[in-house]
Amino acid sequence: MVKRYVVAPHGGRGTHPDIGSALRAATARGRAARVEITPGHYEERLSVRGEIELAALGDAGSVVVSVPRGTVLDVSGSVVVRGLVLVGRDADAGVVDCHAGSLTLDRVAIRAHNGVCAHARPSTSVTLTDSEFRYGRTVFAGAGGHVERCRFTDAADNALAVIENARVLVRDSRFDGSRIHGVRVSDAWAHLVGCEVTGAEQAAVMADTRAELTVEGCTVVATHMAGLAFIEQSRGSVHGTRVTDAENGILVASGADPTVRGCVFADCRDTGIHVQDSGRGTFEDCEITGAGNVAVLSTRGGAPRVTGCRVSAGNVGIAVTDKARGHFTRVDVHDLTGVALRVWDESKAEFAQVRVERCPFGLETRGNGGTTAELTDAKILDFDMAAVAAVGQSRVTLRGVSAERGLLGFGAGEEAQLHVHDSEVSAVSTGGALAFGTARLVARNLTVTGAESYGLCGTGSAYLDVADSRFENCAATGVRCDDACGGRLAGCAVTGTTGVAVQHNGRVKLVSLRTSLPVREITEPAPPPTIVNHYHGPVFVEAVHSAQLAWNNTNVIQQQTHQSNESDQDGVGR
Template sequence: MAALAARYRVSPRGGMGVHRDIASALAAAARKNRPARIEIAPGHYAEPLLVRGEVELVATGEPGSVTVILPSGTALETAGTVLARGLVLASRDADVVRCAAGTLTLEHTEVRAPGGVCVHATPGTAVTLRDSAFRHGRVLFAGAGGHVERCRFTDAADNALAAIEGARVSVRDSRFTGARIHGVRVSGAQAEVTGCELTGTGLAALFADTQAWLAVADCTIADVGAEAVGYLHHSRGSVDRVRVTGAEQGIAVAEGSDPVVRGCVLTDCRDTGITVRAGRGRFEDCEVAEAGNVAVFVSERGAPEVHGLRVAGGNVGVVVTGTGSRGAFHGVRVTDLTGVALRAYEGGKAVFRDVRVERCVTHLETRGDAGTTAEVDGGVFTDFSMSAVEVLGTSRVTLRQVTAERGMVGFAVAEEAQLFLTDCEARAVTSAGAAALGQGRLVARRLRVAGSESLGLLAQDRSRLEVHDSEFTDCASVGAFFRNEAGGLFVGCAVSGTGAAGVRHNGRVSMPSLRSSLSVEEWQDETNQPPPTHVTYNNNVTIHGGVRDSQLAVGNERVDMNQRIDSRRTPHTDEDGSPA
């Protein structure tokens, strides 16, 4: 434009061939109906600017040396092909800058809108904002195209930038600070946000709603009042390599939304790292650290697919809860939580593949009706304070090739729940490798328990067993202990080592093909024993005293166990369990 444009000079001091105000220069340019370049000397110009045609408005001094400040109304309205560079534009209660038609570019410009809109790009227009600052008001793209690069958005009274009504906007290398509502809101529109920094927003930093499309990459988000990134009302898009610190929720997906999230790090979120509520989403190679409540929370028919999740520190790891909620988790690593690592509750369904959990209280817990299920295929649970797996209510859990090592109870089922084990192993537990209590059902094939400091397998109350082809080795007290009205099958199993007894039974468990180098004893419910020590297992497990002469409550207050294990031994038995 510059080579062919007619030049007009503006200065408050006037002079030969110099306009004293910008409006008169624009009027002169309009009469010639050709491209114009308006060169503006430093000064204050309290006049609204109405620009038509192909025009450049350029400050000749340093950026900010030319101010157009009005008490109200629009400071700059354009229709054509307009470039403004180095200006300060301000007003109240209106669109400070309005692109009514054509294209507008602002460079090295500051716009202030204490009571309105900094820039309004109307339908069908295209606005480019480069190296500029926007204070107090919002930048609005309504059905318009937009490109924003290296800009600053400060203290917006509502959203700092909004794309609505089919707008298509890209935002790069910009900073958003202190917006009262959202940093960027996309509603029924499309936006790309890349390399930006967002801090101190009142609600979500980046928010997509009403079938919006939002792609976010290489951004940092800190200290926001709600979500760092939120998708609502059937919105889609992607979130790549975003780092979040100090949000209420790191990434939230709700109401039919379905984004792809990759390589994000979510740290110190006050509530949850990732929330999926009545939505979907694919999450790849993400990390959640020190979440205040839950690292990943799925509810209200949410159904995410998660690959490569890392959870470190905080309270609870993964929760899937509510009828119709489900989640598929592949390659999960969870460490150092104060609560439960993996949890399915109240109708939730969770599937885990290739899981490793270390140093948590309980590593997998389920509670709820028969629709509450969890599957683990390939898992290692180590250094659990209470239990590796705890199955309660009428829920169902299926474990395949899962190892539980160094903790109190390896695999436990209670109340009316069901637990299915295939090719699983418990090692170096202090209380029991596997336990069935209440009316729980335990089905195990090729279960291996080694090095328990007390019991290999415990069944009591009215629990039911189906244990096939399993091995119990070097359990310090008893390899398998069946008491009260517990019954079922113990088929093709082997008990060996140096414990006090191989099997102590109540006569209600069939034991064909039993192999044991230790004694097989019939258990007697003896009375007048010394006062017992206590073991409490009510979602958490606390042991006070040794296993001998102990009382165990598992699952909740409704399940009680009076357990007495002594060191009396009977002669060795044949393989079928009868005395030799």
């Protein structure tokens, strides 16, 4: 049977004047005890041992226990605390310090000025329910824990730290205004369900040092840095979570590899999904909207796998830069102010089953020969500039790509290589495909329909290798080759009722061309006469005949024979 002790500072039969005396009596008895405390302010340092419950007799918050400095409640045993307010200052070990056993805090408020609110030490078990923690952090170090319906406010550090192989479940709790992280999990395990984190000055929820973190059905709002961060080989998963107004929706770096499903990253100031420094990650069925810079960024060796995601209303859709990689499947990108897909600077990206609508550019590549992109089974619609643009020395392969309604279908410039297979371009206001500079364009089974200028064009010193392709109803020219462009067209067809089938410079070989339209070879104009200008020479004011002139030389020897067979030799240096 639980023995009942009552604390009443103003006395009364069978009561104790302070909490400490009641605890000493209960400990001396050595059995389960309940200490009931009448409302008031108690300046005591409490040491609780054994199986004891501390409870406020009045409403929650009617009993305040405080000390000027250090720990207020030191626990070892099986302890339950209900309805108390605990206030401490400079409590590095914790306003509440659980050394051993188990501790339950229910409807408790803790205020830690310049210190730790609650500290669960190794091998302990701490349960926090319907409680409030203000100013200090709550630490689970090698402990087990359960946190439910709690509020953590204005922590000067991390609001909740789960470290050193601790295991903690957090449900339906709120974290506001943390100076560092709302929740930090380091070399430990944690599961967050239905929580809200706002106003953190660094990553709202952080997993580092091989942590295992699961985030489910949570909300992150208005954080100064990343909403969620997985770094340093951390693992885990994020499900059904929404991040709004963060610098980065989720950051993955330094070997971390989380799985993220069904999440929304809205109005992030820089990036929605940000993977860097050998980070990986699997992202499925996520939505990124209104990203200030890039919706999905893989950079500096990042390598994400993205499937079934939707990108809208931002600047750049997906960017793979600075020696990064990425696999992107079933991605829908629309209504951006910048490029939909970008691959730069020795990066490698594979895109499949992609749909792009109402973006200035579809796919853009730039960099040296190590920069590659593959686009398969894709539709690019209503683009302002080019559906695909490859420059530098980058290499792009298109398979089954359809581009409709824009300025230019597919373009390659400078020293880029563009390989096109089984693709089509229609309703473009300039041309279907363009190669310029010294670019190389290889096309098999390319169809261009209804271009308002040309179907295929090569300029500069570009090279065209096009076979089994069709150019239909192009207003001006089916194929045009200008300047020093060379190459080969084999088994191609040009159809329509107006314009020219092929206008070429004689450098492109036409093999088995099928057309009823005229083929014209461009005649190069004769080169202009060479004009040589001499400066700093002699000036003549009258006509001069049979003269030999030399100037700006160190030494000149002239030999001339007269009819009189007299010889004259003169050395002149003028």
